[in-house]
Amino acid sequence: MPNARGKRRRFGSVRRLPSGRFQARYPGPDGQLRNADKTFPTQRDAEVWLVRKEAEIVEGRWQDPHEEIAFGEYATAWLKERGYAATTRERNESALRLHILPAFDRSPISKITTPHVRQWRAALLDKGIGETTVVKAYQILRAIMNTAVDDGLIQRNPCRVKGAGAAKTAERPYLTVPEVYRLADKVPACFRVLVLLAAFTGLRFGELAALQRHDVDLERRTISVRRAQAETRAEGLVIKTPKSNAGIRSVAFPASLVEELTTHLDLYAEPGRNGLVFVGQRGGRLRRNNFRRVWLPALRAAGLSDVHFHDLRHTGNTLAATGGATTRELMHRMGHSSVRAALIYQHLVNGRDHAIADHVDEQIRQAKRGRGKLSGT
Known part of the structure; x- marks a missing residue:
């Protein structure tokens, strides 16, 4: 069909409807003619649409509009x-x-x-x-x-409900150092260091459960995280590498834990270089459900409530932030490749922000004192 300029289109056709709008028509890969799923206010708009539709066919991205995908x-x-x-x-x-x-x-x-x-x-x-x-x-x-x-199946994502993708979860509890030790005193002796390491290094339960003897360097006071234990219904226990490169890391632990960790390795860890650092009370792999049986009674004995094991990681990250850790340092200790979680912990420590304001305030007061001397007041 010739267009308004008197030239015949190479692909498809455009015609003006009685309403004044324009309709585009084109042949699919099967040769069957199809109308565009909408009309256009100008002939130019219809022609541009045909160019894009031809490109979809040439590049293999075309979807038959009559074959709806469920x-x-x-x-x-x-x-x-x-x-x-x-x-x-x-x-x-x-x-x-x-x-x-x-x-x-x-x-x-x-x-x-x-x-x-x-x-x-x-x-x-x-x-x-x-x-x-x-x-x-x-x-x-x-x-x-x-x-x-x-994939070109839809033009616009229909998930546009404001605020629907953000959970308004309550802030998890933060344990003080005395509370951590009080809790560590109430778990069986074989799990005492597990609690302390979780609280003071921020390691996850699955990372601690997968630790082997050669991952612990007592002299340098570091723990190398190379793998993690996952528990699934379909596959049972799975030992895997961390889900991102940031998860593979070396984390320093406080010098105060060296003696306790040494004792733990001597008394409770499996033998050999690849022996597990933490095992269940009966000698098998440490599992969340089994550990929960000792965790809940220990919470009650320590006078604590509504505390999850993962909250110890929250404690460790908060302690690191209050110690002045930078965003990059927090990301490293946490094993995150995104700054989002690290910024949350830095935001929690707003006392440092007040310290900055106090420093500025001191500079202002010094400047005012200097002005007073110059003016003779």
Whole structure:
């Protein structure tokens, strides 16, 4: 069809509708003619759209608009393609299966709209699903839809509910040093150093459970984190490398722990260079569920409540921040490649910000005293 300039288009055609808008039509790879899914205010807009559609076909990115892709099929394939660690994969698969697919499984991915997402989220909260769980499900749905945008299946991510991707979680408890020792006194002797190291180095439970004798350097007072233990329903105990390069690190521990750690290695650790530093009370691998049986009674005996083992890591990171650790130093100790978590701990220590303000205030007072001397007042 000749266009307004009298030239025949090489690909597709454009015609003016009675409404005054323009319609684009093009041949798919199968030769079948298809109309654009929308009309255009100008002929130029329609022609630009045809150029882009031709590029999709040439580059192999074209999707037949009549072959709608079901969300469930796409989401399942999406999860399989992610390079998640075992525990993260299991957690995300559970959120997808329990909270997302029941609502969107058979829905064409291109038909899911922001109102649909908003209604789905509200329904989960109305059912009494915890806010943290709903936030996680929303984050996964948003990530899937972001990939759908990248794949050219949709033009815009429908997950645009303000604030839905951020959990408003209560701040976890921070244990003082005396509280840490009080708790360490109440656990069985074989776990005393486990508690102290968690609190004063910020290592995770899985990192501590996977430590071997050769990872501990008593002379240099360092622990090398090279692997971590994960516990999954499908695969059981899994020993893996940290999920990022930042997780492989060497962390210094306080000199006060050298003697206790030496005693622990002599009495409770497995023998040999590759022997585990921490084992269960019956000699097997240390597991979260088994440790919980001694953790809860120890909390009660120490007069503490609502404290998770992971809160010891919170204590260690906060102590490091109060000691003046920089963002980069905190990231190293925590095993994070992102500055986000490190900045949280630096923000907690706002007393240092007051110290800076006090220093500035002292400079102001000195300047005022100097002005008073110059003016003779």
